[in-house]
Amino acid sequence: MFKMTNFSNEVETIERDLLSMGEEVLHQMEQMRDVFFIPNKDASVVIQQDATIDAFDRQIHTSILHLISLQQPLPEELRTLTTMMRMAREFERIGDQVVNVAELKKELDVDDLRPYVSTLFVDRYKEMIQVSTDMLTRTLEGMRARASQTDKSVEQMDEDVDALFFSMQQLIIRDMKETPEQIEKLAPLFLAIRYVERMADHVVNIQRRKY
Structure with missing residues (x-):
């Protein structure tokens, strides 16, 4: 049963859930940093964490829809709620x-x-993950502080991620040429770095959707 109290209190509860969701996503990203490079690193643990993130997404969307249905929000309040809903969806996509x-x-x-x-690929992959997690860390700090201004450093860091992505594509191609017998193992890395690049893009979207 959805218990109606005060509109601003309900919004604050949703905001706390959104921050908790972001922190869970950050932890999930940090767990992924060494997933390719540590023997016996269980990828299943990272996959299982996604159930918690999906649950947050459902809870946030349900809370917002209940709140809108029970009390007609003002235009500014509606903008805040829809922004939160979109941010939750960006977290879920990460x-x-x-x-x-x-x-x-x-x-x-x-x-x-x-x-x-190559060792250079390993170093740059870890750097790519680190920059992406730093982007999310800064974004969550801004959300906690309720900063109204966009943190331009996050967008600059996204450009760094893009540069790493393009350089790593070339490294994979070079490694394939040097060890063509390993192409089957190297080819999926094109997808891996693309996924990380998209994570950074979603962080930028969250950063831009301040409420």
């Missing part, structure tokens, strides 16, 4: 991309990809 990476690891059935790729 979680989906993390799952995509983890599932690639399971499909490859290789505990440690380091013997098949």
Whole structure:
């Protein structure tokens, strides 16, 4: 049973859920950093975390819809609620991309990809994950502080992620040329870095949708 109290209190509850969802997504991203490069790193754990993120998404959407149906919000309040709903969906999509990476690891059935790729690729992949998680960390800090201004540094960091993405594509191609017998193991990495690049894009979308 949805219990109606005060509109602003209900919004604050949804806001707390949204922050908790973001923190869960951040943890999920951090778990993914070494998923390709640590022997016996269980990708299933990362995949299972997505159920929590999906539950947050459902809860936030349900709470917002109940609130709108029980009390007609003012235009500004409606804008806040719809923005929160969209942010939750962006968080959920980041979680989906993390799952995509983890599932690639399971499909490859290789505990440690380091013997098949260059050291430079490993370093840049980890850097790409780190920059993406830093972007989300800054965005969550802004949400906690209720900062009204967009953090321009997040968009600059997204450009860094894009640059890493393009350079890593070239590294994969180079590794394929040097070890053509490993193409089957290297090809899925094109998808892995694309998924990470999309995560950063979703963080930028969240950053721009301040409420």
